[in-house]
Amino acid sequence: MSYNTPGYGGYPSAPQGPPPPNHLVWAILTTIFCCLPLGIVSIVFSTQVNSKWQSGDHAGAQKASNNAKTWAIVSAVIGVIAGILSFVIQLALAS
């Protein structure tokens, strides 16, 4: 049986399996520790995972989940680099 039977479009399909992860914990951690507003972007994608899953758009929820993960990684990496740069510059200015 195919779930993509043509002619039945427009109806949200019943949820199958668990929703994709929304990576909200990473969004919170990067917002607290990375000092960069990029964590905010991750939170926006987290909301999209839940809202698209609820409206039956499972492919969209999965895509938002991947985006949330990517942005969490990007903000964590940029946060660490900015932190190290900031530390080096502050040390240089202090000496």
Place this chain on the structure above:
Amino acid sequence: MTQLMSSVRRSASSLRGGPPRGLLAPLGVLVIAVTVIGYLAAVDPNEGGNYPTCPFLALTGHQCPGCGALRTIHALAHGHLGEAFGLNVFVVTMVPLLAFFWIRWTVARARGRPTRTKAADPRLIWAFLVLVLAFWLVRNLPFGAFLAA
């Protein structure tokens, strides 16, 4: 049939003793969290030069939602709850939330189940986002100085 066999084999191996392999990741996170908190408790962020200043604060002169997080965790680790609330309310309220997520994750891992079986109301996360943005804005305004670190 093969599915049944493999699931029987899997439950047999989990009965053999020792923590299930799924618990390694939660244990790893716990070890990292305890290490970070221990370090922050021992090496005081209130003394200059121990940690870098937040890049956003250094560049713009304004506080981000996370400013004061290190001092807040230092205060919490020493049991100074009032001082922690005065530094960064957002970080203090996130501690029980993150603990909840960790416990839910660990329990799900121990049972071999998915971490969440249904998505929470997205309006909850939207409200959370609005609160974070409001906190960011207000702590930088004169009347919101009590929220600044």
